[in-house]
Amino acid sequence: xxxxxxxxxxxVYSYGDLVAVDxxxxxxxxxxxxxxxGPNGVGKTTTVKMxxxxxxxxxxxxxxxxxxxxxxxxxxxxxIGVCFxxxxxxxxxxxxxxxxxxxxxxxxxGFDANALLKRVGLAGREKDRVEGYSKGMKQRLMVARSLxxxxxxxFLDEPTAGLDPTSAEAIRSIILEERARGxxxxxxxHDMMEADKLSDRxxxxxxxxxxxxxxxxxxxxxxxxxxxxxKVQTQAGELRDREVVLDTPETPExxxxxxxxxxxxxxxxxxxxxxxxFIKITGRGLEG
Amino acid sequence: xxxxxxRALVAKDFTLxxxxxxFALITLLGLVVYVALYFVMPxxxxxxxxxxxxxxxxxxxxxxxxxKGLDIHVAESEDDLKDxxxxxxxxxxxxxxxxxxxxxxxxxxxxxxxxxxSDTPEETKEAVASxxxxxxxxxxxxxxxxxxxxxxxxxxxxxGQQIPPRDRLRPLFAVLLIVFETYGLATLVTEEIEHxxxxxxxxxxxxxxxxxxxxxxxxxxxxxxxxxxxMALVGGLNQQPVIVILALLLAALLxxxxxxxxxxxxxxxxxxxxxxxxxxxILVIPSMGTMFPGVITEWVKVIPSYYVVDTVDRVASYGSxxxxxxxxxxxLLAFDMAFLLIGMVALRRRFQ
Amino acid sequence: MSVRxxxxxxxxxxxxxxxxxxxxxxxxxxxxxSLVLSLVFGTLFNDKPRLGIADEDSSRLVSLxxxxxxxxxxxxxxxxxxxxAVKTGAVDFGIVLPEDFDRSVTDGQHVEITAYMWGESLAKxxxxxxxxxxxxxxxxxxxxxxxxxxxxxxxxxxxxxxSDRLLPFLVLMAVFVGGMFLPATSLVTExxxxxxxxxxxxPTALREVFLAKGILGFTTSxxxxxxxxxxxxAFGAQPGLLVLMLAxxxxxxxxxxxxxxxxxxxxxxxxxxxxFGGILLFGPALIYLFPEIPxxxxxxxxxxxxxxSVVRISxxxxxxxxxxxxxxxxxxxxxxxxxxxxxxxxxMRSAMA
Numbered sequence: 006x007x008x009x010x011x012x013x014x015x016x017v018y019s020y021g022d023l024v025a026v027d028x029x030x031x032x033x034x035x036x037x038x039x040x041x042x043g044p045n046g047v048g049k050t051t052t053v054k055m056x057x058x059x060x061x062x063x064x065x066x067x068x069x070x071x072x073x074x075x076x077x078x079x080x081x082x083x084x085i086g087v088c089f090x091x092x093x094x095x096x097x098x099x100x101x102x103x104x105x106x107x108x109x110x111x112x113x114x115g116f117d118a119n120a121l122l123k124r125v126g127l128a129g130r131e132k133d134r135v136e137g138y139s140k141g142m143k144q145r146l147m148v149a150r151s152l153x154x155x156x157x158x159x160f161l162d163e164p165t166a167g168l169d170p171t172s173a174e175a176i177r178s179i180i181l182e183e184r185a186r187g188x189x190x191x192x193x194x195h196d197m198m199e200a201d202k203l204s205d206r207x208x209x210x211x212x213x214x215x216x217x218x219x220x221x222x223x224x225x226x227x228x229x230x231x232x233x234x235x236k237v238q239t240q241a242g243e244l245r246d247r248e249v250v251l252d253t254p255e256t257p258e259x260x261x262x263x264x265x266x267x268x269x270x271x272x273x274x275x276x277x278x279x280x281x282x283f284i285k286i287t288g289r290g291l292e293g
Numbered sequence: 294x295x296x297x298x299x300r301a302l303v304a305k306d307f308t309l310x311x312x313x314x315x316f317a318l319i320t321l322l323g324l325v326v327y328v329a330l331y332f333v334m335p336x337x338x339x340x341x342x343x344x345x346x347x348x349x350x351x352x353x354x355x356x357x358x359x360x361k362g363l364d365i366h367v368a369e370s371e372d373d374l375k376d377x378x379x380x381x382x383x384x385x386x387x388x389x390x391x392x393x394x395x396x397x398x399x400x401x402x403x404x405x406x407x408x409x410x411s412d413t414p415e416e417t418k419e420a421v422a423s424x425x426x427x428x429x430x431x432x433x434x435x436x437x438x439x440x441x442x443x444x445x446x447x448x449x450x451x452x453g454q455q456i457p458p459r460d461r462l463r464p465l466f467a468v469l470l471i472v473f474e475t476y477g478l479a480t481l482v483t484e485e486i487e488h489x490x491x492x493x494x495x496x497x498x499x500x501x502x503x504x505x506x507x508x509x510x511x512x513x514x515x516x517x518x519x520x521x522x523x524m525a526l527v528g529g530l531n532q533q534p535v536i537v538i539l540a541l542l543l544a545a546l547l548x549x550x551x552x553x554x555x556x557x558x559x560x561x562x563x564x565x566x567x568x569x570x571x572x573x574x575i576l577v578i579p580s581m582g583t584m585f586p587g588v589i590t591e592w593v594k595v596i597p598s599y600y601v602v603d604t605v606d607r608v609a610s611y612g613s614x615x616x617x618x619x620x621x622x623x624x625l626l627a628f629d630m631a632f633l634l635i636g637m638v639a640l641r642r643r644f645q
Numbered sequence: 646m647s648v649r650x651x652x653x654x655x656x657x658x659x660x661x662x663x664x665x666x667x668x669x670x671x672x673x674x675x676x677x678x679s680l681v682l683s684l685v686f687g688t689l690f691n692d693k694p695r696l697g698i699a700d701e702d703s704s705r706l707v708s709l710x711x712x713x714x715x716x717x718x719x720x721x722x723x724x725x726x727x728x729x730a731v732k733t734g735a736v737d738f739g740i741v742l743p744e745d746f747d748r749s750v751t752d753g754q755h756v757e758i759t760a761y762m763w764g765e766s767l768a769k770x771x772x773x774x775x776x777x778x779x780x781x782x783x784x785x786x787x788x789x790x791x792x793x794x795x796x797x798x799x800x801x802x803x804x805x806x807x808s809d810r811l812l813p814f815l816v817l818m819a820v821f822v823g824g825m826f827l828p829a830t831s832l833v834t835e836x837x838x839x840x841x842x843x844x845x846x847x848p849t850a851l852r853e854v855f856l857a858k859g860i861l862g863f864t865t866s867x868x869x870x871x872x873x874x875x876x877x878x879a880f881g882a883q884p885g886l887l888v889l890m891l892a893x894x895x896x897x898x899x900x901x902x903x904x905x906x907x908x909x910x911x912x913x914x915x916x917x918x919x920x921f922g923g924i925l926l927f928g929p930a931l932i933y934l935f936p937e938i939p940x941x942x943x944x945x946x947x948x949x950x951x952x953x954s955v956v957r958i959s960x961x962x963x964x965x966x967x968x969x970x971x972x973x974x975x976x977x978x979x980x981x982x983x984x985x986x987x988x989x990x991x992x993m994r995s996a997m998a
Binding site for chain 3: 313316319320323330333334335338340341342362363375378379397402403404405406407408409410411412413414415416417418419420422423424425426427429430433435437439440441442443444445446447450451455456476477480484562563564565566567569570586
């Protein structure tokens with residue numbers, strides 16, 4: 006049986022009296038994309054920091070690729086790539102220099118920085134200093150840097166936040182390419198559509214605990230409702246919204262009544278979103 | 294420790310250092326200015342009292358009053374003497390009257406005229422007056438009944454070979470150049486914390502130890518490099534170069550530890566400036582001892598830079614050797630280890 | 646240019662400024678240095694020989710020595726103390742007065758005095774110390790000098806005590822530390838935190854921001870200069886002229902600070918400039934402290950014209966005619982700096998666009 010890429014058991018972290026991560030447990034299989042969702046301040050970043058060796062857990066265990074994160078931090082870091090939420094590049098250096106530095110730190114010889122930069126869409130700008138890059142370009146470079154060592158596990162913290170659609174899409178493609186390569190991706194995000202699109206499974210975190218962990222489909226099945234959403238025009242000429250819940254015994258009759266009773270302008274079916282599900286489970290939104 | 298990673302980090306820091314051309318240029322210019330200042334300062338000590346003399350009726354006078362430390366310039370006329378005084382050719386002009394000998398012989402009090410430039414300090418006027426009075430006492434057969442049995446301390450008499458002002462300043466300049474790099478190192482670390490690049494490094498195989506080693510090497514190289522280059526250019530390595538180089542290296546190690554400590558305390562770059570000024574002022578105090586001998590009291594020995602300054606001064610200016618300064622170097626090494634340890638422990642907490 | 650907006654920006658600078666370390670530094674440092682240097686270190690620059698006396702009795706020679714203007718006298722308790730003082734160079738010449746020294750001298754007896762000479766003492770100091778001591782012993786013995794000495798002064802120059810030679814250094818520090826570094830650090834901080842961009846997307850023009858910071862620097866600079874002169878009682882007979890010179894210096898300081906702030910990318914660059922610029926600015930003060938340095942070298946430094954004028958007015962009783970040329974040079978330098986600041990504003994504006 007293939008080992009889990011990430012195995013967390015009863016992980017705890019507290020800042021003084023504040024318990025930021027409260028005995029969480031989960032596993033992520035190799036080659037899986039796990040979306041880690043939750044509003045600000047629920048413990049997502051603290052969890053990531055523990056898994057990447059930046060913080061030592063106060064309790065519990067975490068294993069990455071069979072290695073204890075606390076005991077074998079050095080070995081673990083050789084196998085992971087981390088893309089932080091806030092840019093932390095050497096802005097006085099060029100993109101090439103930034104990547105070369107990290108390649109050397111990983112001990113990679115014969116590293117082709119140009120190829121990686123081309124992959125993230127920065128070809129032609131490799132010799133420019135990072136301080137002159139746009140936000141999207143910097144974020145692409147951040148992603149590129151996290152791929153320097155061809156990591157087996159990739160930690161991405163809000164990789165597409167604030168990006169234009171083109172840049173965001175480019176980064177999503179890279180994430181899928183990495184999965185195809187066999188890498189495991191731990192994706193922290195607020196963007197539920199992105200999590201929905203990319204993740205094999207999603208975990209909802211709230212107040213330091215994991216409150217749900219399953220595939221998006223299963224979560225929607227379990228917690229969501231499908232519905233027909235219609236816009237109808239009243240006698241007075243105003244547009245009103247109507248909703249008919251699907252998959253109930255009354256559905257056919259309700260649909261018939263809708264069409265019979267009112268002039269339907271538009272109609273479409275809709276699934277529950279992950280945000281809807283999150284609100285349902287936790288009572289609060291993803292934006293906090 | 295990962296030597297490959299350390300090499301990469303040191304290369305990165307030097308790249309960033311020289312990438313900021315303004316910073317690099319200013320650092321270089323600073324060194325040039327210190328060297329220029331050294332050469333502009335007087336290279337010799339004027340240890341003599343220059344006195345102009347017009348004594349038409351007393352030809353043996355110059356031999357009578359000439360002594361070590363006194364330079365007598367004989368003027369052709371009283372007007373020439375006065376011109377010499379105004380032109381600051383000599384500190385004082387002495388006119389011995391033509392009837393001096395006769396008056397002394399007959400028990401009368403002759404008058405000696407002294408001429409001084411108007412900007413001559415009062416104490417110099419009084420001193421020359423005392424000198425003239427004493428001369429006349431001797432001439433009239435009234436030697437002093439007090440004998441001074443004089444011993445030169447601490448060692449050989451350096452009359453005529455005193456340390457010139459610029460050489461007294463040498464340890465100060467070298468220490469200044471090195472100590473200023475406390476800022477350099479503290480900013481190297483603080484910038485990485487402020488820009489969060491330190492996080493990016495610590496999620497790679499780089500360990501905190503590697504980081505310290507790399508920053509330490511960069512800091513030491515910058516500090517030591519400037520100090521050693523300065524001393525080489527101003528002749529500070531002419532005597533016992535190995536000892537001087539070792540002292541400068543230990544000084545560089547010291548400021549590295551202090552730099553780490555400052556980086557651990559500083560919230561941002563402004564704080565670095567604040568702490569750095571404090572460190573600078575304290576570390577420079579012992580240098581006052583070389584500029585103004587006898588000023589510094591024992592308490593200064595608690596300041597680690599004292600051992601650098603004392604070593605460099607004694608070796609470069611007095612030719613001292615290993616037996617005279619080995620204790621200084623040992624104490625300095627102990628301070629280095631202490632500051633490095635404290636600095637690294639404090640900074641490690643900041644990283645975590 | 647809107648005066649109202651400049652006033653609003655200046656108000657912000659004045660409210661926020663005192664919270665920064667640089668402000669504290671620029672106010673406290675010159676005052677502390679003034680007090681310390683004047684009270685304590687003023688004596689260090691003294692060129693008088695230093696005599697140490699260890700008196701085993703209560704000789705009148707000690708008080709006579711203290712009154713003598715030719716030497717500095719220090720008393721020590723024991724022979725060991727004197728030896729130590731001579732060894733370290735705290736005194737040039739040290740003597741141990743035996744018991745009954747005064748009576749022996751008065752009685753005309755031969756007395757042997759143990760003396761120590763610092764190996765590095767200057768020959769002229771040795772002579773002066775010895776002849777002064779001899780003179781004092783003769784006075785103690787009641788001998789009358791067989792000659793009268795007439796002291797005549799030639800020329801117009803005034804002797805300046807060493808403690809006064811520190812004044813240029815203190816004035817420069819007072820005027821330039823705050824005047825330069827307040828606007829410089831303020832500008833660099835705004836660049837780094839990007840608050841400058843936030844300002845310039847309002848009707849506020851970049852030159853208004855510069856002007857507000859410049860006024861802050863100028864005000865601090867002028868105020869500190871006046872305080873230092875007051876602390877050292879150095880206004881001289883022409884305080885109005887002094888204020889004019891300080892004002893011109895304050896303008897230079899503020900302008901230099903603005904240029905520095907616009908050029909320096911970050912604090913690290915600012916520090917490097919401080920390291921180097923300190924020497925450039927304070928060079929003229931060193932010229933005054935060490936008159937052996939050829940004075941013409943001072944004219945290379947832009948701050949020379951301020952320092953020289955302050956010295957002329959406050960210490961030499963000079964007037965307008967003595968400093969007119971310096972005024973014109975300073976005005977010229979200030980005008981040139983205005984042009985440079987304007988260029989810096991233009992460059993920064995393009996960089997931000």
